[in-house]
Amino acid sequence: MLDERAPICFNRQVAEGFYRLRLEAPRIATQAEPGQFASLRVSDQLVPLLRIPLSFCAVDKQAGTIDLLYETRGPKSRLLSQAQPQQTLSCLGPLGRGFVPPAPGQRVVLVGGGIGLPPLLFMGARLRQQGHEEVVLLAGARSAAKHLPSGELQAAAPQVRLATDDGSLGHGGLVTELLAEELEAGSGSMVCACGPQGMMAAAAGLCRRREVSCQVSLEEYMACGFGVCVGCVVETASGEGYGRYQRICVEGPVFDALQVRWEEG
Numbered sequence: 001m002l003d004e005r006a007p008i009c010f011n012r013q014v015a016e017g018f019y020r021l022r023l024e025a026p027r028i029a030t031q032a033e034p035g036q037f038a039s040l041r042v043s044d045q046l047v048p049l050l051r052i053p054l055s056f057c058a059v060d061k062q063a064g065t066i067d068l069l070y071e072t073r074g075p076k077s078r079l080l081s082q083a084q085p086q087q088t089l090s091c092l093g094p095l096g097r098g099f100v101p102p103a104p105g106q107r108v109v110l111v112g113g114g115i116g117l118p119p120l121l122f123m124g125a126r127l128r129q130q131g132h133e134e135v136v137l138l139a140g141a142r143s144a145a146k147h148l149p150s151g152e153l154q155a156a157a158p159q160v161r162l163a164t165d166d167g168s169l170g171h172g173g174l175v176t177e178l179l180a181e182e183l184e185a186g187s188g189s190m191v192c193a194c195g196p197q198g199m200m201a202a203a204a205g206l207c208r209r210r211e212v213s214c215q216v217s218l219e220e221y222m223a224c225g226f227g228v229c230v231g232c233v234v235e236t237a238s239g240e241g242y243g244r245y246q247r248i249c250v251e252g253p254v255f256d257a258l259q260v261r262w263e264e265g
């Protein structure tokens, strides 16, 4: 884990309530892998005390920059949206474990709901850089205004399919309905999912029934972000007593979906 004082290159709104932040953090950029995250102090004041964990959305090793994409939800993200270029932020990273890469030529289906897209955009862009073109991105949002610009999505995958809850863009319905279609259409896929808990549980269930490998990037409130407070645990499907809990910030945030004990729903 590295700790950099990172100057802001830009911090701009890209969709309704969504911001893209670019930081100059050359040492972190060299090491960051898709699925890993950074932890930012959004203010030099005492409050808010905790850092905000955000997944890497894009990394440019040559330029020494990292991009983060976030939704304004509460105090930390709202303060962050007011940060200006030339300001510097304390940035810890890269943290956690990222996605396991696919086998050569294996078809990859990336499924993102809401603000679950950032790690998938990085995963897709990295695969394309490596010449892996068998990638489909399925992106779900509440409405058209909540979708990222199409250029941002297409950088991650040659094929992009959109869904909206209100039917204002793409498929009217759940993004997991698109996943079900994709799994019907192609065999031997690997799925990577990130989004609301219910969406990931549904994706995990679809993949389990079709014996398709599925990795999920989980979220939980985090205090330290690097394994000390044990405040971010997830219950796994194996192990006894406390042994069945794993820390999302160290053993995750990416887990094999079969490892996770999903709530019945």
Ligand SMILES: Cc1cc2nc3c(=O)[nH]c(=O)nc-3n(C[C@H](O)[C@H](O)[C@H](O)COP(=O)(O)OP(=O)(O)OC[C@H]3O[C@@H](n4cnc5c(N)ncnc54)[C@H](O)[C@@H]3O)c2cc1C
Pocket: 037, 052, 053, 054, 055, 056, 069, 070, 071, 072, 073, 074, 075, 076, 077, 078, 115, 118, 119, 218, 219, 220, 221, 222, 253
């Ligand atoms: C590993 C990891 C990666 C993340 N990557 C991103 C990212 O790339 N982009 C992004 O926008 N957000 C991401 N998040 C979530 C983000 O860290 C939280 O939304 C943020 O901490 C909210 O802080 P806040 O003070 O603005 O809002 P808070 O006041 O802390 O929260 C506002 C509301 O958001 C919800 N919320 C907050 N944190 C979480 C959480 N961890 N899980 C589920 N619901 C939550 C709650 O309903 C809460 O009422 C990530 C979280 C983790 C753990």
Ligand code: FES
Pocket: 221, 222, 223, 224, 225, 226, 227, 228, 229, 230, 231, 232, 233, 247, 248, 249, 250
């Ligand atoms: S946030 Fe402290 S152990 Fe994970």
